[in-house]
Structures are given as structure tokens and as C-alpha cells.
Amino acid sequence: MTSPAEAPTLPEIKVVEDTEAQLDPPSRVLLHNDDATPYDFVVNVMRTVFGFSWPKAIAVTHAAHVRGIALVGVYPFEEAKYRVGQAHSLARAEGYPLTLTVEPEDE
Numbered sequence: 327m328t329s330p331a332e333a334p335t336l337p338e339i340k341v342v343e344d345t346e347a348q349l350d351p352p353s354r355v356l357l358h359n360d361d362a363t364p365y366d367f368v369v370n371v372m373r374t375v376f377g378f379s380w381p382k383a384i385a386v387t388h389a390a391h392v393r394g395i396a397l398v399g400v401y402p403f404e405e406a407k408y409r410v411g412q413a414h415s416l417a418r419a420e421g422y423p424l425t426l427t428v429e430p431e432d433e
Contacts, residue, residue, distance in 0.1 A: 353402070354397060355400075357398050357425075367424070369384055375409050376413075
């Protein structure tokens, strides 16, 4: 048996946490129905801002129209805020009250 003084030294182990996941948690983007924003405009926003195909853009828009609210998708928080900001900017430029919100995915 070797004495503690003769024991080989082990390399230091560092624990690396996934800080990116902590800083940019997944967030849901929700589309809210309103009576003023034209349906076709919302479909176009879903296509241009969120990159949806025609069928998916129509499905999300229709779901919000019927239910009052619809899940657009789950994105990293900063991306979700950015996309919602783009959508709101397009809508405000046309005078529409289109509303999308961002909320934590775990709610």
C-alpha cells in the first residue's frame, strides 16, 4: 500500500453547466384573436415572421380565430421575443392590434 504522499495526483475535474439553456429557456409564443386584424394579414405574418407553410399558417390562424388563442410554437426566449416584436411591428405599421405573447414553456 502506498502512503498518501506517494499517491498519484488526479487531474482536476471541472463541472460545466449548460448556461445557455438557463439564460434562454424555452418559451411559448401564443397568438390571440382580435376582431380588427384581417385573417389574411395574420396568415401572412405567420408565413413571413415564423416561416410557416401556407397550411400551417392557416391552421394556427384558424385555431386562434375559433378558440381565441393558439400556440404558434416554442422557441428560445430571446428568439420568441424577437419574432413577436417583428410581428407586432408589421401589424402596427398597418394599424392592426395583432397580439402575440411570450410565456415560459413550463407554465
